[in-house]
Amino acid sequence: MSVSPLATATHPHRPAAFRGRIGRDARSGHYAVPHRYRLLLSTACPDGLRLAVGHAVLRLDESCPVTLLPAVPDCPDGGHTALRPLYEASAHHYTGPALAPVLCDDWSGRIVSTHAPEILRDLDRFPREGGPRLYPRGTESVIEAVERMCAEGVEEAAQRAGRADTDPAERAAALDVLLDTLGRLERRLTGEEYLVGDALTAADIELWVTLVQLDTVHRCHLDASAVHRIAGHRALWAHARRLAARPAFGRHLDLDGISRRHHGRCRGLEAAGAAVQILDWAGHAADAPDASRR
Incomplete structure (x- = not known):
């Protein structure tokens, strides 16, 4: 099977999207x-x-x-x-x-x-003996729902809520969407160790990366009161903290790189939320046990 881009780039800022898939045989x-x-x-x-x-x-x-x-x-x-x-x-x-x-x-x-x-x-389909599965059978639709919530209700909403050139009413509406989505994810995690079932799945990875972005990038464009309300979702941030202490998560956390990438791309204005860090990501990552135990 040959792989070709879905759209060959003719403009210097329009990338080709390659969508080949790895099969089972x-x-x-x-x-x-x-x-x-x-x-x-x-x-x-x-x-x-x-x-x-x-x-x-x-x-x-x-x-x-x-x-x-x-x-x-x-x-x-x-x-x-x-x-x-x-x-x-x-x-x-x-x-x-x-x-x-x-x-x-x-x-x-x-x-x-x-x-x-x-x-x-x-x-997740690569052959291996035992080990975890990120998309266990029967969980795909739930994981996809979490992925949509993170992409639309957190990432996109946080970006809209932090846009200084947007009408204040629009920013407030976007913040409401963000807080509502965080609240729904919070309820899923309250009393539970993982988002889906009793083992770590792709849903937990999606949420963790989303929270990393929210605390290291998006909060820099929100006001301090908004960041304090975001930080009030204790089950979410406890989940993020636990995962950061796992080598599979924490050892890949390049905080300096995230900051440099953000400042190299972002043209927005910094807000008071930049001074209100929610988690000590570096500290929690440093608590991770030896990588051989991940």
């Missing part, structure tokens, strides 16, 4: 075999952080190695020089930015996928 073209694929990502990017954590939870270091990229892309168009050969080999006359993350096929030297949610699902 050779007939799929890209099948889940050890030592064939490689992840290239930056943990300063939310998608890259999700994949790095999921990859570590699944213990795929040997069968699917990871190449870490700089926190701040080194090309003016927002791409990575290291990824340029892969993009050019995978799309004829490609002129767009070479963006991360990328799942590539080392056998062919071409890109399989740049679509982070599908990459994580395909990593």
Whole structure:
């Protein structure tokens, strides 16, 4: 099976979207075999952080190695020089930015996928003896619902609530959406260790990365009272704190990289919430036990 971009870039700021999938057998073209694929990502990017954590939870270091990229892309168009050969080999006359993350096929030297949610699902299908599953059978719809809540009700709402050039009523409405979504996630976690069932799943990874972004990026554009209300969801932040202390999570937390990436991309105004840190992420990550116990 050949993989081609869904939209070949003709504009320097319009990237191609590769959506190849890894199947379960050779007939799929890209099948889940050890030592064939490689992840290239930056943990300063939310998608890259999700994949790095999921990859570590699944213990795929040997069968699917990871190449870490700089926190701040080194090309003016927002791409990575290291990824340029892969993009050019995978799309004829490609002129767009070479963006991360990328799942590539080392056998062919071409890109399989740049679509982070599908990459994580395909990593979960890699053959291995025992171990956790990020998408256990029967939980897919619940996990997808959590992913939508995090993307729309937290990430997008937080961005709208922090836009200084938006009407105050719109910002207030967005903050209401954000707080309502956090409240619903809080209720799911109250008295529970995990969001879905009795084991860690992709839903917990999604929420953790979302909370990292909320506390390290989005709160910088919110007022202090809003950040205090966000911090009041104690079950959510306790969950984030517990996961940060796990090596699969904490060792991938590049706070300096996240800050540099944010300041390199953001043109918004800093607000009083920037002074109200919710969690000591570095401290909790430092509490993680030896990585061999993850």
